[in-house]
Amino acid sequence: MNRTFSKLALWAFLALLVALFLGYFITRVLPDYLPAGRAVPPRLGDLVFYACAAATVAGAAGVAFSRNIVWSCIGLLIALLGTAALYVFLSADFLAVAQLLVYIGGVLVLILFAVMLTNRIGEVNVSNQSLGLGGGLAVFAAVAPLLMLVAVLVPWPVRPPGPMAPTTARIGDEFLSTWLLPFEVASVVLLATLVGAVVMARKELKAD
Amino acid sequence: MHLTLTHFLVVGALLFALGLVTVVTRRNAVGILMGVELILNGTNVNLAAFNHYVVGGVSGQVFALFVIVLAAAEAAVGLAIVLTIFQSFRSIDVRLADTMRE
Amino acid sequence: MEHAAHQAAHQLGPVLFERVSYLWLIPLFPLIGATINALFGLKLQRAYGKKVIHTVAVAAMVLSLLTALYAFQQMLGLPADHRFLQDTRWNLLTAGRVTVDLGFALDQLSMMMVLIITFIGTLIHVFSIGYMADEQPYWRFFAWLNLFVFSMLLLVMGDNFAMMFFGWEGVGLCSYLLIAYYYTDPEKAAAGMKAFVVNRFGDFGFLAGLLMLFWGMGGAWTARDDMRGGTYVPLPALNATAGATTAAQSVALAPVIDGVMVGPTLNFRELRDQIVIEKTGVKKHLQEQQLWGFTLLALIGVLLFVGAMGKSAQLPLYVWLPDAMAGPTPVSALIHAATMVTAGVYMVARLNFLFALSPTAMAWVALIGTLTAVFAASIGFFQYDIKKVLAYSTVSQLGFMFIGVGVGAYWAGVYHLLTHAFFKATLFLGSGSVILGCHHEQDMRKMGGLKKFMPTTHWTYLVACIAIAGFPVANGFYSKDEILWKAFTSEHLTLFGFHTPWLGAAIYLAGIVAATGTSFYMFRSYYMTFTGEYRGGQGHGDHGHDDHGAHAAPVAAAHATAGHGGHGHDDHGHAAPAHDDHGHGHAVPAHAAAHDDHGHGGHHGGGTPHESPRTITWVLATLAIGSVLTLFLGLPALWTHRPPALEHWLEPVLLAEVPFASKPHSWEWIFQGLGVLAGTVGWVFARWLYKDGKSTIPATLQKKYEGAWTVVYNKYYVDELYDATVIRPSVFLARFLSWFDGHVIDWLVNFAGWITRIFANIDGAIDKYLVDGAVNAVAAVTIESGRALRKVQTGRIQTYLYGALAGGLAVVLLNFLIR
Numbered sequence A: 001m002n003r004t005f006s007k008l009a010l011w012a013f014l015a016l017l018v019a020l021f022l023g024y025f026i027t028r029v030l031p032d033y034l035p036a037g038r039a040v041p042p043r044l045g046d047l048v049f050y051a052c053a054a055a056t057v058a059g060a061a062g063v064a065f066s067r068n069i070v071w072s073c074i075g076l077l078i079a080l081l082g083t084a085a086l087y088v089f090l091s092a093d094f095l096a097v098a099q100l101l102v103y104i105g106g107v108l109v110l111i112l113f114a115v116m117l118t119n120r121i122g123e124v125n126v127s128n129q130s131l132g133l134g135g136g137l138a139v140f141a142a143v144a145p146l147l148m149l150v151a152v153l154v155p156w157p158v159r160p161p162g163p164m165a166p167t168t169a170r171i172g173d174e175f176l177s178t179w180l181l182p183f184e185v186a187s188v189v190l191l192a193t194l195v196g197a198v199v200m201a202r203k204e205l206k207a208d
Numbered sequence B: 001m002h003l004t005l006t007h008f009l010v011v012g013a014l015l016f017a018l019g020l021v022t023v024v025t026r027r028n029a030v031g032i033l034m035g036v037e038l039i040l041n042g043t044n045v046n047l048a049a050f051n052h053y054v055v056g057g058v059s060g061q062v063f064a065l066f067v068i069v070l071a072a073a074e075a076a077v078g079l080a081i082v083l084t085i086f087q088s089f090r091s092i093d094v095r096l097a098d099t100m101r102e
Numbered sequence C: 001m002e003h004a005a006h007q008a009a010h011q012l013g014p015v016l017f018e019r020v021s022y023l024w025l026i027p028l029f030p031l032i033g034a035t036i037n038a039l040f041g042l043k044l045q046r047a048y049g050k051k052v053i054h055t056v057a058v059a060a061m062v063l064s065l066l067t068a069l070y071a072f073q074q075m076l077g078l079p080a081d082h083r084f085l086q087d088t089r090w091n092l093l094t095a096g097r098v099t100v101d102l103g104f105a106l107d108q109l110s111m112m113m114v115l116i117i118t119f120i121g122t123l124i125h126v127f128s129i130g131y132m133a134d135e136q137p138y139w140r141f142f143a144w145l146n147l148f149v150f151s152m153l154l155l156v157m158g159d160n161f162a163m164m165f166f167g168w169e170g171v172g173l174c175s176y177l178l179i180a181y182y183y184t185d186p187e188k189a190a191a192g193m194k195a196f197v198v199n200r201f202g203d204f205g206f207l208a209g210l211l212m213l214f215w216g217m218g219g220a221w222t223a224r225d226d227m228r229g230g231t232y233v234p235l236p237a238l239n240a241t242a243g244a245t246t247a248a249q250s251v252a253l254a255p256v257i258d259g260v261m262v263g264p265t266l267n268f269r270e271l272r273d274q275i276v277i278e279k280t281g282v283k284k285h286l287q288e289q290q291l292w293g294f295t296l297l298a299l300i301g302v303l304l305f306v307g308a309m310g311k312s313a314q315l316p317l318y319v320w321l322p323d324a325m326a327g328p329t330p331v332s333a334l335i336h337a338a339t340m341v342t343a344g345v346y347m348v349a350r351l352n353f354l355f356a357l358s359p360t361a362m363a364w365v366a367l368i369g370t371l372t373a374v375f376a377a378s379i380g381f382f383q384y385d386i387k388k389v390l391a392y393s394t395v396s397q398l399g400f401m402f403i404g405v406g407v408g409a410y411w412a413g414v415y416h417l418l419t420h421a422f423f424k425a426t427l428f429l430g431s432g433s434v435i436l437g438c439h440h441e442q443d444m445r446k447m448g449g450l451k452k453f454m455p456t457t458h459w460t461y462l463v464a465c466i467a468i469a470g471f472p473v474a475n476g477f478y479s480k481d482e483i484l485w486k487a488f489t490s491e492h493l494t495l496f497g498f499h500t501p502w503l504g505a506a507i508y509l510a511g512i513v514a515a516t517g518t519s520f521y522m523f524r525s526y527y528m529t530f531t532g533e534y535r536g537g538q539g540h541g542d543h544g545h546d547d548h549g550a551h552a553a554p555v556a557a558a559h560a561t562a563g564h565g566g567h568g569h570d571d572h573g574h575a576a577p578a579h580d581d582h583g584h585g586h587a588v589p590a591h592a593a594a595h596d597d598h599g600h601g602g603h604h605g606g607g608t609p610h611e612s613p614r615t616i617t618w619v620l621a622t623l624a625i626g627s628v629l630t631l632f633l634g635l636p637a638l639w640t641h642r643p644p645a646l647e648h649w650l651e652p653v654l655l656a657e658v659p660f661a662s663k664p665h666s667w668e669w670i671f672q673g674l675g676v677l678a679g680t681v682g683w684v685f686a687r688w689l690y691k692d693g694k695s696t697i698p699a700t701l702q703k704k705y706e707g708a709w710t711v712v713y714n715k716y717y718v719d720e721l722y723d724a725t726v727i728r729p730s731v732f733l734a735r736f737l738s739w740f741d742g743h744v745i746d747w748l749v750n751f752a753g754w755i756t757r758i759f760a761n762i763d764g765a766i767d768k769y770l771v772d773g774a775v776n777a778v779a780a781v782t783i784e785s786g787r788a789l790r791k792v793q794t795g796r797i798q799t800y801l802y803g804a805l806a807g808g809l810a811v812v813l814l815n816f817l818i819r
Helices: A002-033 A044-065 A069-089 A094-118 A133-153 A168-176 A181-208 B005-025 B029-053 B059-089 C002-011 C023-048 C052-075 C108-131 C136-156 C161-179 C186-217 C249-253 C268-276 C282-288 C294-309 C317-325 C328-336 C340-350 C359-380 C384-409 C412-439 C455-469 C475-489 C505-532 C555-563 C588-598 C616-636 C644-652 C666-694 C697-704 C706-713 C715-790 C795-819
Strands: C085-095 C098-106
Touching: A044 A069, A044 B005, A044 B029, A044 C455, A069 A094, A069 A133, A069 B005, A069 B029, A069 C616, A094 A168, A094 B029, A133 B005, A133 C412, A133 C795, A168 C384, A168 C475, A181 B059, A181 C249, A181 C384, B005 B029, B005 C666, B005 C795, B029 B059, B029 C282, B059 C023, C023 C052, C023 C136, C052 C085, C052 C108, C052 C136, C052 C795, C085 C555, C098 C136, C098 C161, C108 C136, C108 C328, C108 C340, C108 C412, C108 C616, C136 C161, C136 C328, C161 C186, C161 C294, C161 C317, C161 C328, C161 C340, C186 C294, C249 C697, C268 C282, C268 C384, C282 C294, C282 C666, C294 C317, C294 C340, C294 C359, C294 C697, C317 C328, C317 C384, C317 C715, C328 C340, C328 C384, C328 C412, C340 C384, C340 C412, C359 C384, C359 C505, C359 C715, C384 C475, C384 C505, C412 C475, C412 C616, C412 C644, C455 C505, C455 C616, C455 C666, C475 C666, C616 C644, C666 C697, C697 C706
Parallel strands: none
Antiparallel strands: C085 C098
C-alpha cells in the first residue's frame, strides 16, 4: 500500500514536471522559433488549462479502466481536482471551492470508506474486475465522438465573456431570492438522505 | 488559440463518456457509483461553461451547485445501499444482486 | 208519441252530470262484509255463533241500501236531464287511448238496478238467516253472497266497460262458488263448473264484441281504405296506439269535435255522447264499417249478445241455469232470478243507442229471446222438481226480457226485469220456504196440501203466480203486455239483410203461447204444492236435497208403511222412468233419531210440514207486496194518458230511436185482453188437471203420449245433445291430443333432444380439440416467448443501460439523419 502510494506520488510529480516543462517550452521558447503571424502563440493560461484538462481526462480514464478499485478512487480524485481547476477557468470560484469541499472532502472520503468496508482490499484482482471491456470501449466509441462532434460543430451563440470576478455573493443572493424554493427542497432532500442513510446503515450494523 | 467554449465542452464530453464506460463495465457497485460521479462532473463542467460563455450571470453555477448537492446525497444513499447489499450477499458484485429478475 | 220522443233524442247534447263522491261506498259495504266474513268468518262463527256472521252481512247490505237510497233522493232533486251522478275515484290504467278509471256512475237505469240489487239483496240476506241456519259453513255462504252483491253493484255502477267486465266476471265467479256451495257433492260441484264453463263461452263473445267496438271507434288504426268511406274523415289522433301514459295525456290526445271527445273509449257516457250527437260523425263512421262482409255494428251487437246469452241463460247457452239450482235456494233467488241473470238484459239496455243502430242485431236478440221463452216454458210443463220449474220459468222470462230489448221496447224489457225480480224472488223464496218446511224435499209429488201448514208462504206464492201469469192485479201483466204489444208493432227488424216486418207478429204469437204456458206451469206448481193432501211421508231424516236416486218400488212400499199421523204416502201412480224418489227406507226409530240431528231450531215436530220462521215469512210478504205495488210503475199510457212512470223516468237513458207502427187504441185494448185470456187459459187448464191432485187425466195423457212426454221431461235431451256434440268430441279430442302429445309430440321432442345431443357432442369435440387447442396454443406460445424473453431481463443494471444507451443514440442519429 505504502509502496503503491509512493509510486503514485512519484508518477504524479514527474507528470507535473513534464507538464511544467512543456508549458514553459511551448509558451516561452517555441514562439521565438516560429514564423511570426503564422499562429497565435499559446498563452500560459491556456497551457495550464490543457494540463488540467489532460489530468482530468486521465483521471477519468483511470477510473474507467483501472483494475484496482483503489486506483479508481485515486483517478477519481485527480479527475475531481482537475474539474475544480477547470471551474476556476470558468470564473466559478465558489463552485470550485464547493467541488473541493463536497466532492473531495465528502463524497470521495465516503467512497473510500465504502471500499474499505466492503472489499478485501488485498485481493486486487477480485476487487475491481471489469466486465465486458469490449462493450465499454464500444460505448466510449459511440458516445465520445458524438458528443465531441456536437461540441465542435454546433455554432453556439457565444457572447464575449465578462471579466473574472468573485461570484460567491451573487450566488448567495440568487439562492435566497430566485432559487429559494429549490434551495429549500434541496435541504429537504439532504435531510431525507441523512435519515435514509442512517436508517440503512443502522440496519447493517444491527445485522452485524 | 484562446480558450473557447468548445474546449470545455470537449472535456465535459470526455468525462461523461468515461463515466458512462465506468458505469457500464464495472462489476463493483462502488465503481459504478464512481462512474456516476464522473458523469455528473462532466455535466457540471458543461453547466459552468455555458454559464460563462453563453448565458452570463450565475444561474448555471447555481445549477451546478444543486447537482453537487444531489450528487452528495446520491452518493450517501448509494453507498448505504451498497453496504446493505454487501450485508445481504457478502459481496458487492452487481451480477449477484439479481434476485429481482424473476 | 214514440216519434216525438225520437225527435227529442235528436237534439240531445252531452250528458250533463253531477259529480259526487260517495257512490263508491255502495259497493264498498258488501265488500267489507265479504272480507270480514271470508277472513274471520270461521273464527267468529266458532267464537260468537252464527249471529255475528249474518249481522255483519245484513248490516253491510242495509248500509249499502241506505247509501243507494240517499243517491236516489239526491237524483230526484236534480232536473230530469241532469240526473247522472258521476264518481271517479282514480285512474286504473292508461295505455294510449285506453283509459280505465275506477269510476262509478248512476243514471236512471243503473239507479233502478242498484235499488233492485240492494233492496232484494237485503231481503234475501234476511231470508238466508232462517234458511241457512242449519248449514255449518254459514260464514262461507254469507261471505260469498256479499261478494256477489259487490260484484253485481260493480257491474251496474261501473262507468266503463272494464269495470262492467270486472263485475261481469265477479258475478260469474260468485255464481260458481255459490252453486257449488255443497261442494262435497260431486254433482253439485259439477253444476258449478258447468255454469262457469258455459259462461265462459258467453264471456268470449262479450269480450270479442267489446274489442271490436273499441277497434271500430278508432279511425286511423288500419291502412285499409275500403273499411271507411263517405264524408267522415278520421283524424290521425284517433289512433288508439298513440302514446300516452297518464289519463291527462290520454285526454289531451283525443280530438274534440263540437265539444265532444271522439275516438276509442271504454267509457259508457263518452260512448253515448259520441254516438248520440250526430255532428261528431262517429255514428256514421260506425254504420259504414264492414268486417268480413258483415256490418260491423251487427257483428258487435251479436257478439255482445252472445255475452248476454251466457250470462242471461238464453238459447243455446241456457243449460247451466237449471243445473244451477243445485245451489241453496236464496242463491237461486238472488243470483239466478233477480239480479245476475238479468245482467245481459241490463247490458243491452245500457247500450241501447248502439243496438238501435243495427236492426239485424236487434232482430237476433228478439228472435233468440222468443225461442228461449217458448222452449223453456215447454220444458217447465212437466218438471217435478219445484226449483227446476222455477229455473225454466226464469229462462223463459229472460227470453221475454230479450224480446223487449230486442224489438226496441227497452223500457218494457227493463220493466219486466224489475217485475220479474220481485215475483221470481217471491216464487224462489217461497219454494225455499216450502222446501224447508218439507224437510228439504224438492219433488212436488211429495208435497201437496201445504196451504194449511204454511199460510203465509201459500199466499205469497199465489200472488207471485198471479203476477207471472199476467193478471192485471199484479205487476207481471203490465210488463209482459207492453213487451208483446211492442213486439207486435215493431216493423224495423232485419234478418240476414232482409227487412222482416212480419217478424214482430211472429214473435207476438210465440210470446202469447209462451205466456199461456207460463201461466199453466206456474199454476200447476201452485196446485201440486199447496192444494190437496200432503203426500210426503216424514221419513226424510237425511239431508238429501236432491237425492234423486232411482229407488225400486219395494222401497216406496216400505216407506208407505212407515207413515203415521194420517198422512199416508199417496202413490198416484207415477211409474216414470226416472222416478224421483227419496231414500225413505228408514225404520221409524232410526228416522226419529235422524230427525233430532236435523232439527230446524225446533220449528217442527214429527214429520209434518211447518211454516218457516219469521225472517222468511216477512221477507216473502214484503216481496209479494212489492210484486203488487210495482205495477204502478208501469200503468200503460192507454189507461192514464201519460207515459208509464218508469218509461218517463228512464227516458233520458233509453233514448234509442226505434220506429214502431202506430195502431189504433182499440187494438191495444184487444191485445191486453188477449194477454189476460192467455193467463186465464193456462190457469184453467192447470186447475182442471192438478187441483188437489185428484185428476187422473195427467197420468192418462202421459201414458198416451209417452214418447213426447219423455222427450219434454228430459228437457228435449239438450244436455245429452251437448254431451254428444260438444262434450264428447271435446273429450275425444282431448284424449286424442293427449295420445298425440304422448306419442307424437314426445317422440318429436325426444328426437329433437337426441339430435341436439349429437350436435352437442360434436360441438363439444370441436370445443375441446379445436377451440381449447387454439386457446392452449396461444397460452403455450405466450409461456414460451415469455420464457425466451425472460432471458433479456437479466437483473443486471448494465444490460439495461446498454439498451437505454442504444435507444438514446438511435434517437440522436435519427435526429441527424432526418434533418
